Amino acid sequence: MTLETIFGALIIMLMRICDVTIGTFRTMLVVQAKKYHAAFVGFFEVLIWITAMSYIVRHLDNTINLIGYALGFAIGNILGVTLEQKVAIGFSQVSIVSLHHTDEIVSKLREKNFGVTKLPGEGKVGEISIILVIIKRKHLEEVLRLVESIDKRAFITVQHSRPYRGYIHGPRV
Missing domain, CATH: 1.20.58 (Methane Monooxygenase Hydroxylase; Chain G, domain 1)
Incomplete structure (x- = not known):
C-alpha cells in the first residue's frame, strides 16, 4: 500500500x-x-x-x-x-411532575426568569400539578439541573417544540 x-x-x-x-x-x-x-x-x-x-x-x-x-x-x-x-437551535417543552416540591420548582424557575405554567392534574395518588416550561434548547441543561437540585425524583419529559404563535421567552435578564 x-x-x-x-x-x-x-x-x-x-x-x-x-x-x-x-x-x-x-x-x-x-x-x-x-x-x-x-x-x-x-x-x-x-x-x-x-x-x-x-x-x-x-x-x-x-x-x-x-x-x-x-x-x-x-x-x-x-x-x-x-x-x-x-x-441547540429551536425550542423544547419541559413537563415536570413533582409530588412534593412543585411550588419550590415553580418559584425557582420564575426566579431565573423562565416562563412557567402550572396546570392541575390527577394521578394515581390524587391531585398533582404539572409544570410546563417552553424554553430555547440552549437553556435545557440549566432547567434540568435546577429541577433535579430540588427534586431528584421529579418526573420530567422533554419534547421538541415548534411554537406556532405567541410570545416565547427564555431567561429575561
Missing part, C-alpha cells in the same frame, strides 16, 4: 466527515423549518459529497477508500450530533 493510496483514503474520510456532519446539521435546520439556512448548508453538503464520490468511483479498486468512506460516515454522524447539541 503506497503513501498516495493511504492519503487518498484519508481525504475521502475527511470529506465524508465534513458532509455527514453538515448533513446532520442541515436535517436539524429542516426540522426547525429554517428552509433557507438548510438550503445554504445543503449546497455545501452535496458539493463535498459529489467530490468524494467522484474520487471513490475513479478508485473503486482500492478497498481502503471504501473503509475511509465508511469511517468518515461513522465519525461524521458523531460530530454532527455533537454539533447539533452544542448549537
